[in-house]
Amino acid sequence: MTIVKNLIIFVSLIIKIVSSEDTVESLENVINKAVQDSLNYVVPTDARRYKPKNTTIKDYGSYDFVIIGGGTTGSVIASRLSEEKNFTVLVLEAGEFANDGVLKIPKYAFTGWRSDYNWGFKSIPQTTACLGVVNNQCVYPRGRGVGGTTLMNGLIYDRGSPEIYNIYARHVGDDSWSYDNILKYFKKSENFHWTNPKAPVDLDYHGKGGLLDVQQQVPDIRLNELFLQANRELGIPIKDYNGREHLGGTIVQIYTRNGRRLDAGTAFVKPFLNRRNLKVLTSSYVTKIVFNERKVAESVIFTNRGNIYRVKASKEVILSAGSVSSPQILMLSGIGPRKHLKKLGIKVLEDLEVGTKFLDQPGTKNFMFTSTYPSSTQTLKQQIQDFLNGTGILTSATISQGDSFLRMLYKNRGLSDLEVICDLGSPGELDVKTVGWKNETYQELWGKNKLAVSFSLRHLYPISVGTIRLKSSDPYDYPLIDPNYLSDEKNEDIEVLYQGLQLVFRLAETPAFRKINMTYASGPLSACKEHPFKSKKYWYCFLRQVSLTAAHPVATCSMGRSRHSGAVVDSELRVFGVKGLRVADASVLPKLIDGHTAVPCIMIGEKISDTIKKRYTRRG
Numbered sequence: 001m002t003i004v005k006n007l008i009i010f011v012s013l014i015i016k017i018v019s020s021e022d023t024v025e026s027l028e029n030v031i032n033k034a035v036q037d038s039l040n041y042v043v044p045t046d047a048r049r050y051k052p053k054n055t056t057i058k059d060y061g062s063y064d065f066v067i068i069g070g071g072t073t074g075s076v077i078a079s080r081l082s083e084e085k086n087f088t089v090l091v092l093e094a095g096e097f098a099n100d101g102v103l104k105i106p107k108y109a110f111t112g113w114r115s116d117y118n119w120g121f122k123s124i125p126q127t128t129a130c131l132g133v134v135n136n137q138c139v140y141p142r143g144r145g146v147g148g149t150t151l152m153n154g155l156i157y158d159r160g161s162p163e164i165y166n167i168y169a170r171h172v173g174d175d176s177w178s179y180d181n182i183l184k185y186f187k188k189s190e191n192f193h194w195t196n197p198k199a200p201v202d203l204d205y206h207g208k209g210g211l212l213d214v215q216q217q218v219p220d221i222r223l224n225e226l227f228l229q230a231n232r233e234l235g236i237p238i239k240d241y242n243g244r245e246h247l248g249g250t251i252v253q254i255y256t257r258n259g260r261r262l263d264a265g266t267a268f269v270k271p272f273l274n275r276r277n278l279k280v281l282t283s284s285y286v287t288k289i290v291f292n293e294r295k296v297a298e299s300v301i302f303t304n305r306g307n308i309y310r311v312k313a314s315k316e317v318i319l320s321a322g323s324v325s326s327p328q329i330l331m332l333s334g335i336g337p338r339k340h341l342k343k344l345g346i347k348v349l350e351d352l353e354v355g356t357k358f359l360d361q362p363g364t365k366n367f368m369f370t371s372t373y374p375s376s377t378q379t380l381k382q383q384i385q386d387f388l389n390g391t392g393i394l395t396s397a398t399i400s401q402g403d404s405f406l407r408m409l410y411k412n413r414g415l416s417d418l419e420v421i422c423d424l425g426s427p428g429e430l431d432v433k434t435v436g437w438k439n440e441t442y443q444e445l446w447g448k449n450k451l452a453v454s455f456s457l458r459h460l461y462p463i464s465v466g467t468i469r470l471k472s473s474d475p476y477d478y479p480l481i482d483p484n485y486l487s488d489e490k491n492e493d494i495e496v497l498y499q500g501l502q503l504v505f506r507l508a509e510t511p512a513f514r515k516i517n518m519t520y521a522s523g524p525l526s527a528c529k530e531h532p533f534k535s536k537k538y539w540y541c542f543l544r545q546v547s548l549t550a551a552h553p554v555a556t557c558s559m560g561r562s563r564h565s566g567a568v569v570d571s572e573l574r575v576f577g578v579k580g581l582r583v584a585d586a587s588v589l590p591k592l593i594d595g596h597t598a599v600p601c602i603m604i605g606e607k608i609s610d611t612i613k614k615r616y617t618r619r620g
């Protein structure tokens with residue numbers, strides 16, 4: 001009897017150790033260490049860590065499908081294709097699986113920006129935005145690892161306006177992209193939990209039972225209520241922005257499970273790693289796609305732990321390396337603008353406008369007001385206790401999660417132009433390092449006020465166009481990212497952000513916010529001292545200083561009707577002019593999403609997996 005009892009105790013002890021249950025102490029250590037590591041991290045400036053030591057190309061066998069990039073979209077495709085027992089699927093991912101620590105904690109996952117989970121890209125020096133950061137180079141966070149950019153993003157579940165998908169459908173001449181036709185894919189991956197009874201929810205538009213848990217943050221906090229009340233007082237309706245209509249004020253829906261972050265790898269890949277037909281090979285950096293003489297994508301070259309390999313794809317290569325790296329890999333493989341490739345000495349296989357159109361949203365963070373809103377008196381230990389119960393401020397990437405999607409200038413009929421996010425707090429030492437703020441920008445705007453209600457603004461549908469180009473023909477060089485924000489000649493883009501600032505001032509003046517005595521308390525910026533403080537010219541100057549990336553880039557491998565219109569892939573995401581190669585990630589969207597991009601990427605993964613399954617199974 002006692003032997004059995006002891007055995008049970010012993011076994012449960014082992015299980016406990018193996019499953020290393022989170023405790024307040026262990027998580028406190030995880031957080032403190034992540035912050036320290038992040039402060040000390042040396043951000044890479046190229047991909048030379050992946051250079052092979054042995055340059056003899058070794059054979060890595062053959063798979064039906066080789067997916068390049070196990071990111072947001074790639075994770076979904078790997079998951080769905082490997083449901084077919086007949087398919088063999090290989091995922092080549094440069095990074096690793098998510099760690100079991102800080103990346104689970106929504107509030108602290110941004111420490112991952114300064115870690116190996118981020119590529120550490122920066123833009124080329126800018127002249128019309130990012131002027132408040134060192135060298136005028138915007139940081140350009142892109143996730144590296146299984147789950148991709150969802151490893152360190154804001155967790156906001158947002159599809160954008162239904163109308164944007166109808167615009168895509170018309171653009172590409174294929175009604176399967178219209179909102180009515182893709183809604184089923186959004187629903188398929190979603191497992192919606194209505195955790196905040198006060199939040200309006202349009203249940204017809206949500207899915208239940210999918211792999212991605214979606215919920216509202218719990219508990220709701222008072223700042224959220226004030227923000228929504230202020231919206232109402234300005235006549236802005238409060239609604240479910242993922243329902244019939246996108247515009248309005250809202251309580252944000254986030255993809256978390258019991259308050260823990262849910263990246264695409266954890267949601268879509270990890271549960272299926274035991275499938276024998278699925279192999280996820282991390283630490284694998286793809287340098288090139290190889291074509292045969294009939295222009296069929298035949299194999300993929302990648303490096304892994306000092307060696308270089310070639311793997312065959314007997315059915316298809318699926319490129320899911322994201323809006324920055326997918327165009328880079330195509331160009332390295334000879335698919336891109338002829339002039340650019342020739343200049344770099346790359347043999348041209350197909351002359352396509354890869355990377356010629358880079359669309360992204362500029363945003364400003366931390367537009368700050370002092371107030372009488374009480375600061376939290378919770379210690380980190382107490383926050384962790386809440387977190388272990390699935391609630392509290394650690395469960396949210398922003399604290400308040402009050403959000404408005406608004407149409408400002410009415411030039412984009414049916415779409416949203418502006419997003420306003422209400423938050424609590426001000427940038428600290430780590431933010432300064434992460435973003436690279438110039439000392440004077442930081443000191444003048446945020447240095448003196450530690451506790452504040454702050455607003456982030458984003459222009460969701462700007463007209464400025466940037467580019468992705470190669471720096472050289474060397475696959476271990478980072479590509480050149482030029483977002484070119486706020487560069488349109490008529491200043492239409494900056495005007496939307498300016499209108500956004502005016503709106504924030506009107507919100508601050510509402511009875512709801514007057515209760516907490518909101519006072520704009522930043523600046524003036526000496527970089528803008530030639531303009532009277534708070535004049536329109538001052539705000540334009542200010543916006544060019546503080547506007548950074550909202551990190552939602554699309555269109556670098558744009559979907560369209562034909563190659564002659566500048567498109568790179570057709571409506572089934574097949575690259576024009578070659579065979580056996582699709583691109584599937586944010587880069588294929590021909591125009592911006594007037595919202596956030598992760599969930600649309602998950603939808604793309606679901607949709608294209610269906611297309612591919614139909615193509616290669618008898619059922620199709």
Ligand SMILES: Cc1cc2nc3c(=O)[nH]c(=O)nc-3n(C[C@H](O)[C@H](O)[C@H](O)COP(=O)(O)OP(=O)(O)OC[C@H]3O[C@@H](n4cnc5c(N)ncnc54)[C@H](O)[C@@H]3O)c2cc1C
Nearest residue numbers: 069071072073094148149153154155156286322586596598
């Ligand atoms: C800070 C931040 C906050 C954000 N907040 C939100 C939000 O709240 N809500 C939202 O919806 N969206 C948000 N986004 C945007 C969203 O996360 C991305 O648009 C989306 O995840 C992109 O998915 P993807 O599949 O296109 O690429 P990714 O998810 O970036 O996947 C690409 C993958 O390819 C891999 N890869 C690249 N090159 C190679 C190579 N040569 N060899 C092998 N592998 C390679 C990468 O490591 C990566 O894993 C945010 C983004 C950032 C940066």
Ligand SMILES: *[C@@H]1O[C@H](CO)[C@@H](O)[C@H](O)[C@H]1NC(C)=O
Nearest residue numbers: 053054055056057058307308
């Ligand atoms: C490189 O790898 C090949 C194949 O495994 C091996 O034969 C060769 O000796 C290696 N070269 C070096 C320099 O290690």
Ligand SMILES: *[C@@H]1O[C@H](CO)[C@@H](O)[C@H](O)[C@H]1NC(C)=O
Nearest residue numbers: 382384385386387388389390
């Ligand atoms: C966490 O939840 C448990 C069980 O519901 C409860 O007893 C406990 O008081 C909660 N702790 C905190 C810190 O809220």
Ligand SMILES: *[C@@H]1O[C@H](CO)[C@@H](O)[C@H](O)[C@H]1NC(C)=O
Nearest residue numbers: 134135432437438439440442
């Ligand atoms: C900014 O200030 C910090 C600390 O005061 C200092 O170490 C750093 O060199 C300064 N950077 C620049 C660019 O002036």
Ligand SMILES: *[C@@H]1O[C@H](CO)[C@@H](O)[C@H](O)[C@H]1NC(C)=O
Nearest residue numbers: 370371372516517518519521
């Ligand atoms: C509101 O804030 C301003 C500026 O900080 C301050 O001068 C004023 O006394 C405050 N009023 C109240 C009622 O707190």
Ligand SMILES: *[C@@H]1O[C@H](CO)[C@@H](O)[C@H](O)[C@H]1NC(C)=O
Nearest residue numbers: 084085086087616617618619
């Ligand atoms: C799977 O492969 C087997 C053997 O090649 C074949 O008989 C079967 O029809 C295939 N199934 C599907 C769904 O394609």
